[in-house]
Amino acid sequence: MRGHLSHDTLVEVPAAVIWDIYRSLELGRLLNELLQDEIGTVEVVQGDGGVGTILKITFAPGIPGPTYMKEIFTKIDDEIRVKESEVIEGGYKDFGFEYCGYRLQIIEKDAKSSIIRSSIEYEIDDKLQEIASLVTTKPMEILAVGISKYLREKTSSSN
Template sequence: MHGQLSEDTVVEVPAAVLWKVYHGVELGKLAAQLLPDVFGRVEVLEGDGGVGTIVKVTYPPGTPGPGYVKEMFTNIDNEMRLKETEVIEGGPKAAGFDVYRIRLQILEKDAESSIIRTSVEYEIDDKLAEMASKSKVTVERLGTLAQVIAKHLKQNK
């Protein structure tokens, strides 16, 4: 089974400013700093923020499911302001997903506002398809993060 979810979050921050945070490891650092009760600890295991970088998110105690996820940056397109990561261990992989890919794209709305497009693409064996429909696939955390990051950037110009 293949599937995709997508959500657009409109924020009052210029696209270029957002992309400086989203394109590398700064996003993970801010996620852990601004939303520790959601993202816990984020650490870079390998790389410098470019393609091939591997990060580990260790969720706070009490978070349902596997306690961590490792993601690899698989595509960073500065021209399109697009970043793709793929879960390589823990999280959805531990739950049975064959592929779990996250796409983050910053779209310019106007000079002072942007759209953060968050998408999740996944593949799972048809026998486990029910798992995908039981809230295992969501963009909710990343949508919340988009709003919090934008608020932080706006307040700290």
């Protein structure tokens, strides 16, 4: 069985500004600084933030599901502002998912706002389809809101 979930978060931050954060390791640094209690922590296992970089995300205590996951960046496209990764250890794989991939896309709405589209694609054996309901975009939604709030505050304080 294959599945797909997607969520759009409208943010009052220009697409280029959001993309600068999302395309780099700065996203993990800000997650560690701003959202450790809500999401968890990110650690670079290998790489410099480009394709092939492996991250370990340790989820905050109390979050239902797996305690950690490792993902590898499989695509970073600056032209269409897309970043894709695949879970290689932990995460939904611990529940029997054969594949789990994340996609983040920054879509320009106008000069001052953009949409962060957070998506998950997964594959799981048909016999395990009842656990597909565990899949959620909630951590990515929390991340989008937290990062945009940080950037708005940073922008307003520098004016």
